[in-house]
Amino acid sequence: MSDNHLPQDPRPVRDSQSEMAEIVLPNDANPLGALLGGRLMHWIDLAGAMAAHRHSRNYVVTASIDHLDFLVPVRVGDLAILRSSVNRVFHTSMEVGVKVWVENYISDSCHHVSSAYLTYVAVDRDGHHLPVPAVIPESDEERRRYEDAGRRRDVRRAELERRRQRSL
Numbered sequence: 351m352s353d354n355h356l357p358q359d360p361r362p363v364r365d366s367q368s369e370m371a372e373i374v375l376p377n378d379a380n381p382l383g384a385l386l387g388g389r390l391m392h393w394i395d396l397a398g399a400m401a402a403h404r405h406s407r408n409y410v411v412t413a414s415i416d417h418l419d420f421l422v423p424v425r426v427g428d429l430a431i432l433r434s435s436v437n438r439v440f441h442t443s444m445e446v447g448v449k450v451w452v453e454n455y456i457s458d459s460c461h462h463v464s465s466a467y468l469t470y471v472a473v474d475r476d477g478h479h480l481p482v483p484a485v486i487p488e489s490d491e492e493r494r495r496y497e498d499a500g501r502r503r504d505v506r507r508a509e510l511e512r513r514r515q516r517s518l
């Protein structure tokens with residue numbers, strides 16, 4: 351067993367905080383020049399994985415992405431900014447929140463585009479699940495996200511169970 355398989359000390363949320371920026375190029379857009387939803391989902395998954403990797407210091411796989419709304423269009427030439435951090439750790443899984451902003455440097459404007467909650471599971475090279483160190487929320491905002499993540503997990507588990515029962 352390598353060192354990163356041993357139980358690790360809890361880490362503060364700030365250790366996982368990550369930021370990613372992308373200039374929206376024509377290849378990211380539909381014929382109307384607006385960013386493709388699928389491209390943004392890809393970036394959200396990458397930004398979320400960064401926080402999950404930083405916190406767990408292990409490989410991770412995406413288990414789920416919750417409901418996504420796209421609040422404002424993002425245009426070719428805009429800057430998409432994605433900020434992520436671990437909201438809560440359960441056992442082998444952790445919920446990561448990703449918030450997306452669009453910045454236009456010509457008009458000097460910045461708008462909230464989307465927020466997403468993703469669950470990642472830590473795994474070793476063979477795909478075996480690994481325990482994830484606990485996360486320590488320090489600010490009021492981090493404590494609120496921590497509490498909310500617990501409620502969202504209950505909803506996800508209930509929904510998974512409902513689907514399992516239906517497919518029996």
Ligand SMILES: CC(C)(COP(=O)(O)OP(=O)(O)OC[C@H]1O[C@@H](n2cnc3c(N)ncnc32)[C@H](O)[C@@H]1OP(=O)(O)O)[C@@H](O)C(=O)NCCC(=O)NCCS
Nearest residue numbers: 411412413414415439440441442443444469471479506510
């Ligand atoms: C996600 C995956 C690891 C879950 O493994 P599993 O053996 O089916 O699930 P388990 O019941 O053992 O659960 C393992 C953990 O994942 C969580 N989990 C499983 N399915 C989940 C879901 N749909 N949403 C959120 N969390 C989920 C469980 O709650 C558990 O967390 P915990 O250890 O913190 O309590 C597995 O289904 C997988 O490898 N999926 C493919 C992942 C992938 O390739 N993603 C990229 C996109 S294609």
